């Protein structure tokens with residue numbers, strides 16, 4: 001069947017080419033002219049893997065990266081924010097962990113979160129450590145947690161010049177682009193220290209905290225658990241941002257009890273961005289700070 005069709009097609013083409021040889025030639029020339037002009041117009045925008053073989057390799061290599069970046073960053077991000085299953089009428093708390101990532105600690109926190117689908121936290125990570133453990137950073141985001149920035153190398157920003165702050169910020173922003181393919185969403189300045197230069201140079205919302213657990217001051221998991229049971233009873237942590245550190249084994253150990261306890265108490269574990277968005281109906285702005293005066297707590301407001 002197929003071969004017969006092909007023979008017929010070839011025969012028709014032969015006849016046509018003999019009859020209209022002259023016409024075909026001029027048409028062909030016109031087509032080619034049209035092709036070259038449209039190609040010339042398109043190349044600056046697209047570079048669609050043209051027929052010109054020699055010399056295109058170098059430019060092809062440089063164009064492939066941004067193209068894939070665009071397609072991967074846009075799609076999943078918008079979907080994620082839309083599918084968040086957060087109940088505004090129920091208590092929500094934002095646990096935050098600074099100074100990571102640490103192998104054997106941050107990944108253990110992630111293991112705990114993974115056992116409780118929907119539970120998310122925010123990690124305020126250091127740029128130089130992010131480069132050491134890019135897989136941990138990507139897993140944080142994959143599990144629905146938020147990767148925040150905590151400067152590149154934990155220098156006290158208020159002791160730097162405006163240019164140095166800007167440089168530190170850009171250096172870490174580049175790390176975010178390299179590992180996650182997008183800009184940072186939130187930033188916590190080291191030691192919570194800020195001044196006018198920090199507000200001007202850090203192009204992300206500046207997040208402080210409502211509750212400082214002081215987990216850095218001891219190695220006692222039980223003490224941290226008790227802090228949560230005291231601060232978190234009766235929905236008192238609703239709407240609050242809790243400061244902890246991913247540098248401490250005792251903090252990681254405590255989370256094995258604290259995470260399920262908070263969930264049993266009716267808390268939704270949410271990221272800082274989602275706490276602002278769903279708890280306070282606020283899209284946080286770059287360069288503005290959000291601390292205990294903003295994350296005041298929602299429990300009292302609900303009782304009124």
Ligand SMILES: [Zn+2]
Nearest residue numbers: 098099190191
């Ligand atoms: Zn820190």
